Every structure is written in structure tokens, then in C-alpha cells.
Amino acid sequence: MINSLLLPCKVFKFPPKKFERPKGFQNKGPKMELTITQPDDWHLHLRDGDLLEAVVSHSASHFGRAIVMPNLKPPVTSTAAALTYRESILKVLPTDSNFTPLMTLYLTDTTSRDEIKLARRSGVVYAVKLYPAGATTNSQDGVRDLFGKCLPVLEEMVEQNMPLLVHGEVTDPNIDIFDREKVFIETVLEPLIQQLPRLKVVMEHITTMDAVRFVESCKEGYVAATVTPQHLLLNRNSLFQGGLQPHNYCLPVLKREIHRKAIVSAVTSGSKRFFLGTDSAPHERQRKECSCGCAGIYNSPVALSLYAKVFEEAGALDKLEAFTSFNGPDFYGLPRNISRIKLRKTSWKL
Numbered sequence: 001m002i003n004s005l006l007l008p009c010k011v012f013k014f015p016p017k018k019f020e021r022p023k024g025f026q027n028k029g030p031k032m033e034l035t036i037t038q039p040d041d042w043h044l045h046l047r048d049g050d051l052l053e054a055v056v057s058h059s060a061s062h063f064g065r066a067i068v069m070p071n072l073k074p075p076v077t078s079t080a081a082a083l084t085y086r087e088s089i090l091k092v093l094p095t096d097s098n099f100t101p102l103m104t105l106y107l108t109d110t111t112s113r114d115e116i117k118l119a120r121r122s123g124v125v126y127a128v129k130l131y132p133a134g135a136t137t138n139s140q141d142g143v144r145d146l147f148g149k150c151l152p153v154l155e156e157m158v159e160q161n162m163p164l165l166v167h168g169e170v171t172d173p174n175i176d177i178f179d180r181e182k183v184f185i186e187t188v189l190e191p192l193i194q195q196l197p198r199l200k201v202v203m204e205h206i207t208t209m210d211a212v213r214f215v216e217s218c219k220e221g222y223v224a225a226t227v228t229p230q231h232l233l234l235n236r237n238s239l240f241q242g243g244l245q246p247h248n249y250c251l252p253v254l255k256r257e258i259h260r261k262a263i264v265s266a267v268t269s270g271s272k273r274f275f276l277g278t279d280s281a282p283h284e285r286q287r288k289e290c291s292c293g294c295a296g297i298y299n300s301p302v303a304l305s306l307y308a309k310v311f312e313e314a315g316a317l318d319k320l321e322a323f324t325s326f327n328g329p330d331f332y333g334l335p336r337n338i339s340r341i342k343l344r345k346t347s348w349k350l
């Protein structure tokens, strides 16, 4: 794939005193540059072991912080495990990196209220992740009884102002795979928000116009969504273009073009409810290219450029910075980054 788009080239650090508003898009002849506040990634899979070591620098070179997903084997279900995982990430970071992993807990039917209190007190756990059991990669230990066994924990999360991050798909095999997000909104998210209107919810990696409408209909500051580069750039044709394309397979699966367009409109509108979450999900090559390929797209080395391409093509580069660098920390109640990153438009080959 040959692209002409904005390629991140360097992070410039400014001390707070010298902080000034980014100058924004500058067109200097053929050389186009854009300087924005350093982005964060609000949905990232770093894995562990060798894979962690192989991928972490790709995120750390562009992003200031990342919400690190807990779907390891075994999953990160306790604050103690999150602390250990965090240490193993910090250990393999490049020495000059100030990348900060923001840890999450994997919700199960047996998570306790005390665990949520511990998580909040730890100062390193920022959210709890809901995987409906069987919905996606390493979700077999996920939630089976959200409105029953998990309810006390959700109430504690309201008390602790701890966001619930949601993989929003039903797992019923009788529901068509392309409808699983829409049905999840109707049967789980809408009742959940009615029951717990003060719970902060992030609908992760949205893929449909139904999700866009749902998020826009909720109270700002309580419900938001992350958006991946692949769901902004590809539709479901890309899964079958010239043959089966396993590297375009992720969950929730890519949808029709009308859905892609709705998501592009939502993020380029300047709405505060949508922010960057790459869902970069590395898998070993032989697990993608085989008779039963697993779900997940690895994108962190190129994600920021791809987002910039989407905003540029929509004529909305002036809205890019809010999506990449402001809306996420504002929703989580965290400070925006001080450092900045320069994007330079250039041709490159992936």
C-alpha cells in the first residue's frame, strides 16, 4: 500500500511554561506539517512476554499514555496482577521513554466490590473492562451474568467513579455477526444506563451508525466511544477483496460502507464523545494466516498516520487534535499531555 499522508516524525517536548496553543496546519508548499499535543491511545493490547517486548516501542514512540487491555492468559483480574503487569511493561520500555501505561481490570462474575476499591486506591488502575464471555480474543473468562452477579461491582464503580469499558457485542450464535453490536446496545447498554445513569461507560471500537447514534443520545461525560483506524478506513468488502484477507479481520467485524461513513462523520464533527483507541492487537503471523485465523489487527506503528489521513480526506484536520489528544483525557478526568508531536506529510510504503 502506498500512501501519501501525515507521518509522525518527532515528539518535541516543551516545558509547561513555554506551552502555547498548537499552530495547527501549515501548508509550506509540498511540505505539509501539523503540530499537535501528544496523543494517547485509549484502547491498546500490549500482550506479555516476547510479544510485549516486540511491540511496546511502537506505541511509546507516538503516544503519551495508553489504556492497556487486560485480556492476557490468564486475564488481569486483580489489582495485584495489574501492578505486576505494569512493572513488566515499564521494564521493557526504551530508556528515554516517558510512556505511561494506564492499567485495567478484567471483569468476571466473581469480581468483588473490594477489588474495585483496591483498584481505585492503587492509583494505577483506571478502568474495568467488560468482555461478554466468548465475544472476542481471550474472553472465555469474561462476564456471563452482568445484571445479576456483577451488579454490586458496577454500583461500586459508580461510587469510585471508575469507568466501565465495553466490548459491545452479544454472543448469542443465533444473532447474525453483523448485528451483534446493535443488539448489544438494545439489550445490554440501554438497560444498563437506565439502571445506573451515573456509571461512566466507554463503548470500545465502535463499528456501526447505531453505536454512533447511541453514544450521541447519551449524557455527555458519561458515555463515550473509542474508534480504531481500521473502522474509519475499511468496510466489510476489505475482508474478501481478491480472496480472504485475514489481516483485516478483527472484532467487532468490519461493517457496511454506510456504517464506516457514519463513524467518520462522528469523529470529524468535533464531538467530544469520540476519541482515539487503536485496538492494536498483535497476534503471531501463523495464528492469523491459517485455517481458523484469530481476530485482531496490529496497527500501532502506523495508527496515528492513518487517523491523520482520515481527517485530512474529510477536510477536518483542524478537528484531529481534539480526537487524538483532548477528548480522551477530558473524559477520564486526566490532564492533557504537555508534549507535542509533529506530523509531516510524505509518501511512504507500508
Ligand SMILES: NC(=O)N[C@@H](CC(=O)O)C(=O)O
Pocket (backbone or CB within 6 Å): 045, 071, 136, 137, 167, 249, 250, 251, 252, 279, 281, 282, 295, 296, 297
Ligand atoms: N479486536 C480484536 O479483534 N481482538 C482483540 C480483542 C478485542 O479488542 O476485542 C485481541 O485481543 O486480539
Ligand SMILES: [Zn+2]
Pocket (backbone or CB within 6 Å): 136, 167, 204, 205, 251, 252
Ligand atoms: Zn474488543
Ligand SMILES: [Zn+2]
Pocket (backbone or CB within 6 Å): 043, 044, 045, 069, 279, 281
Ligand atoms: Zn481490543
